Amino acid sequence: xxxxxxxxxxLMALTLFGMSVLIFVMLRLVPGxxxxxxxxSAGIVDAAEKAKIVRELGLDKPIHEQYFGxxxxxxxxxxxxAYVSERPALEEIAPxxxxxxxxxxxxxxYSVVLGVPLGxxxxxxxxxxxxxxxxxxxxxxxxxxxxxxxxxxxxxxxxWFGTIPIYKVEPRSIWDEFLLLxxxxxxxxxxxxxxxxxxxxxxxxxxxxxxxxxTARSKGATATSVNYxxxxxxxxxxxxxxxxIEAAFLIGGLIVTETVFNIPGVARFLVEAILWRDYPIVQNxxxxxxxxxxxxxxxxxxxxxxxxxxxxYAD
Amino acid sequence: xxxxxxxxxxxxxxxxxxxxxxxxxKQGGVLKVTHRDNPPxxxxxxxxxxxxxxxxxPAFNNLVIFDPKEKxxxxxxxxxxxxxxxxxxxxxxxxxFKLHEGVKWHDGKPFTSADVKCTWDALAGRAPADxxxxxxxxxxxxxxxxxxVTTSGPHEVTFVLGRPQPSFLGMLASxxxxxxACHVSGRDMRSKPIGTGPFKVVxxxxxxxxxxxxxxxxxxxxxxxxxxxxxxxVSNRSTRVLGFVAGEFDLTFDSDITFPLLKDVKSxxxxxxxxxxxxxxxxxxxxxRDSPPFDNPKLREALVLALDxxxxxxxxxxxxxxxxxxxxxxxxxxxxxxxxEMEKLPGYGPDLEKNRAEAxxxxxxxxxxxxxPLKIKIATRNIAIYRDPAVILIDQLKAIHIEAELEPIDTTxxxxxxxxxxxxxxxxxxxAGVDDPDVVFYENFHSTSDRNYTAYKNPEVDKLxxxxxxxxxxxxxxxxxxxxxxxxxxxxxxxxxxxxxxxTCWQPFVKGLVLQHNSIYxxxxxxxxxxxR
Numbered sequence: 001x002x003x004x005x006x007x008x009x010x011l012m013a014l015t016l017f018g019m020s021v022l023i024f025v026m027l028r029l030v031p032g033x034x035x036x037x038x039x040x041s042a043g044i045v046d047a048a049e050k051a052k053i054v055r056e057l058g059l060d061k062p063i064h065e066q067y068f069g070x071x072x073x074x075x076x077x078x079x080x081x082a083y084v085s086e087r088p089a090l091e092e093i094a095p096x097x098x099x100x101x102x103x104x105x106x107x108x109x110y111s112v113v114l115g116v117p118l119g120x121x122x123x124x125x126x127x128x129x130x131x132x133x134x135x136x137x138x139x140x141x142x143x144x145x146x147x148x149x150x151x152x153x154x155x156x157x158x159x160w161f162g163t164i165p166i167y168k169v170e171p172r173s174i175w176d177e178f179l180l181l182x183x184x185x186x187x188x189x190x191x192x193x194x195x196x197x198x199x200x201x202x203x204x205x206x207x208x209x210x211x212x213x214x215t216a217r218s219k220g221a222t223a224t225s226v227n228y229x230x231x232x233x234x235x236x237x238x239x240x241x242x243x244x245i246e247a248a249f250l251i252g253g254l255i256v257t258e259t260v261f262n263i264p265g266v267a268r269f270l271v272e273a274i275l276w277r278d279y280p281i282v283q284n285x286x287x288x289x290x291x292x293x294x295x296x297x298x299x300x301x302x303x304x305x306x307x308x309x310x311x312x313y314a315d
Numbered sequence: 316x317x318x319x320x321x322x323x324x325x326x327x328x329x330x331x332x333x334x335x336x337x338x339x340x341k342q343g344g345v346l347k348v349t350h351r352d353n354p355p356x357x358x359x360x361x362x363x364x365x366x367x368x369x370x371x372x373p374a375f376n377n378l379v380i381f382d383p384k385e386k387x388x389x390x391x392x393x394x395x396x397x398x399x400x401x402x403x404x405x406x407x408x409x410x411x412f413k414l415h416e417g418v419k420w421h422d423g424k425p426f427t428s429a430d431v432k433c434t435w436d437a438l439a440g441r442a443p444a445d446x447x448x449x450x451x452x453x454x455x456x457x458x459x460x461x462x463x464v465t466t467s468g469p470h471e472v473t474f475v476l477g478r479p480q481p482s483f484l485g486m487l488a489s490x491x492x493x494x495x496a497c498h499v500s501g502r503d504m505r506s507k508p509i510g511t512g513p514f515k516v517v518x519x520x521x522x523x524x525x526x527x528x529x530x531x532x533x534x535x536x537x538x539x540x541x542x543x544x545x546x547x548x549v550s551n552r553s554t555r556v557l558g559f560v561a562g563e564f565d566l567t568f569d570s571d572i573t574f575p576l577l578k579d580v581k582s583x584x585x586x587x588x589x590x591x592x593x594x595x596x597x598x599x600x601x602x603x604r605d606s607p608p609f610d611n612p613k614l615r616e617a618l619v620l621a622l623d624x625x626x627x628x629x630x631x632x633x634x635x636x637x638x639x640x641x642x643x644x645x646x647x648x649x650x651x652x653x654x655x656e657m658e659k660l661p662g663y664g665p666d667l668e669k670n671r672a673e674a675x676x677x678x679x680x681x682x683x684x685x686x687x688p689l690k691i692k693i694a695t696r697n698i699a700i701y702r703d704p705a706v707i708l709i710d711q712l713k714a715i716h717i718e719a720e721l722e723p724i725d726t727t728x729x730x731x732x733x734x735x736x737x738x739x740x741x742x743x744x745x746x747a748g749v750d751d752p753d754v755v756f757y758e759n760f761h762s763t764s765d766r767n768y769t770a771y772k773n774p775e776v777d778k779l780x781x782x783x784x785x786x787x788x789x790x791x792x793x794x795x796x797x798x799x800x801x802x803x804x805x806x807x808x809x810x811x812x813x814x815x816x817x818x819t820c821w822q823p824f825v826k827g828l829v830l831q832h833n834s835i836y837x838x839x840x841x842x843x844x845x846x847x848r
Contacts, residue, residue, distance in 0.1 A: 031728050032725060042355075086502050092521065
């Protein structure tokens with residue numbers, strides 16, 4: 001187990017290194033840099049002014065020097081300076097992380113809390129009106145684009161309640177934040193919950209046809225005990241995998257939701273930074289996302305062992 | 316033209332009712348305003364976008380300003396701001412300002428004539444080598460006639476011009492022309508600027524909000540009326556508009572409400588006050604005249620004749636755009652051509668079919684026809700406001716045997732592409748900081764200008780630009796301006812399509828806001844705005 005963990009950690013480090021090179025190079029392959037944009041935003045084409053900005057930002061240095069400058073800074077906890085705001089990148093990124101993290105966590109909780117039980121119910125009540133109804137809901141969750149759903153929620157709020165659930169002021173308490181993020185989290189989590197629900201349903205149906213379920217029933221176990229203690233636990237493995245993947249995919253949903261609900265999170269900030277070719281911001285945020293994704297995958301792999309004691313990772 | 320005529324009447328009415336009776340202003344309240352995007356920086360002198368001016372003009376003062384109570388900026392409606400008075404010498408080359416005394420910067424330091432000198436030294440490219448006050452200078456061409464700025468004591472400053480230039484005062488009156496605090500670094504001016512204005516910048520959170528609070532030491536006693544301004548950056552337009560309808564915001568971003576959106580706003584919020592006004596931003600074609608096939612003037616002429624301005628207007632703004640040449644036409648514009656004169660220009664006549672028949676004749680003469688169309692690419696910025704008219708243009712060019720393909724260019728490299736002449740025909744938008752011939756002609760058509768993106772060079776035009784610029788007689792100057800406009804249209808320098816018109820809305824309790832009808836870049840000081848509730 002120890003050797004396995006060491007291998008996994010090394011693999012994670014290698015993945016992150018690969019990501020860092022990839023994002024660094026890809027950013028510089030995209031046409032235009034911050035100097036182009038700064039000059040363009042002013043509508044001027046003065047080559048001397050542009051060259052001065054390029055020098056000031058160190059963009060004239062060889063690319064490998066720029067890369068090592070960034071990586072060595074990262075190792076020291078120095079993320080560099082944002083090109084646009086001219087402030088330390090850490091100061092720009094750090095306050096936005098909790099906002100997105102809370103939104104993502106809430107969305108994930110909603111998707112699991114809604115998806116798993118509804119999937120179980122749908123499977124247990126297979127081919128009933130309830131099952132059909134839940135399947136329609138889950139299909140709509142998969143087919144509605146999240147930006148459209150988010151806008152629909154906003155329009156309905158304005159029309160029916162005369163208010164709009166967007167981020168207006170910084171929340172003062174956890175409760176305030178929960179209220180503020182609940183609606184956007186639902187908009188993001190709806191799609192994931194639909195996916196989880198469908199997977200839980202199909203996984204449950206498969207498990208419930210197994211011999212050991214029939215055996216449990218014949219031994220007089222209650223329906224609840226059979227469904228939740230015997231069937232669900234064994235049906236959860238693929239669901240946990242998909243939850244892990246969805247956690248990584250949530251960032252895509254967050255970009256749209258943060259934009260529509262005007263939430264000052266890191267996902268919307270990333271898009272803006274990409275548009276501005278604000279390399280220090282983009283590089284560091286993408287590395288953060290890569291780190292989280294790698295970590296979530298690791299946690300999911302570890303969770304398999306807890307869910308199914310038969311699984312062992314050999315040294 | 317029915318809509319345009321209606322709009323012209325509305326504009327004329329709006330302009331005529333500019334001087335409304337003053338109500339007793341109430342003090343207090345924070346005005347909540349939507350902002351469409353993150354301004355590139357807070358440094359007005361370094362940017363060329365309304366995104367910066369709209370939010371940061373309230374932090375500054377100019378020497379002079381277009382009368383904020385007037386809807387139309389004109390040279391005879393300029394009032395003092397940091398200047399108490401001003402006068403020209405007999406040669407009209409020395410413009411001396413007497414400055415208000417006791418004015419303080421937001422950090423408590425005194426404002427003096429040295430700040431004025433330092434600001435314009437930087438703008439004219441004469442700042443010390445180590446100065447970072449102005450890193451990029453998009454309006455350098457405004458000051459090509461400025462020879463020197465001298466001070467006489469802390470409260471008098473003189474601008475020495477190379478020749479008389481009647482427009483110079485107007486350029487100083489623009490929202491783009493604040494006086495900077497020279498003891499502050501350029502980096503601070505870009506992120507949290509220090510001004511003398513009615514509001515102090517307390518927070519500029521990137522992509523989130525811009526907050527300004529009342530300056531208690533403002534030198535204009537009793538102003539401002541508001542306690543603060545809270546700009547919320549909401550990048551999604553639907554969210555912005557819904558937020559306004561829900562009452563979360565008191566004022567929309569400048570010109571943010573298109574005509575189709577206006578119907579929604581008015582139906583959901585009938586008490587909203589919405590005003591349509593020309594933005595003095597116009598759509599135009601840029602033509603690469605240095606390489607084939609558009610190095611042929613006949614082909615450029617055919618392009619001009621193919622334009623159906625009414626259709627552009629009908630599709631893009633329900634018929635509210637204003638057809639015009641380079642300068643905004645009256646009644647909103649001061650210097651543009653009246654319709655009767657404009658209709659004499661090639662491609663502006665009411666008989667579109669006749670224009671297009673002439674264009675087709677040119678095309679056939681050049682060897683093109685229905686079976687052998689000219690294949691070109693229409694380059695434009697990859698943003699909806701550029702792409703939409705470009706698509707209409709492509710459709711219109713089919714009528715004259717031109718088969719065009721859209722070439723959307725990433726907005727970050729648009730000017731670079733244009734500068735490199737890596738285009739055939741482009742669809743472009745051009746805004747005017749001041750409704751003034753010097754601003755428009757020098758910036759866009761003078762051979763020495765950095766902002767003459769198309770590198771248009773015409774010695775006759777350069778000469779006429781200089782001539783109108785020094786002409787002190789208004790009527791003679793107008794005649795020169797019209798001659799220039801005619802040459803530019805005939806030469807297809809940047810064939811204009813239409814001048815944009817858009818709506819700005821506010822809640823009925825917002826008072827004292829006067830939108831300026833011939834430039835979106837002026838009139839955002841907010842010192843006369845108050846909340847009545």
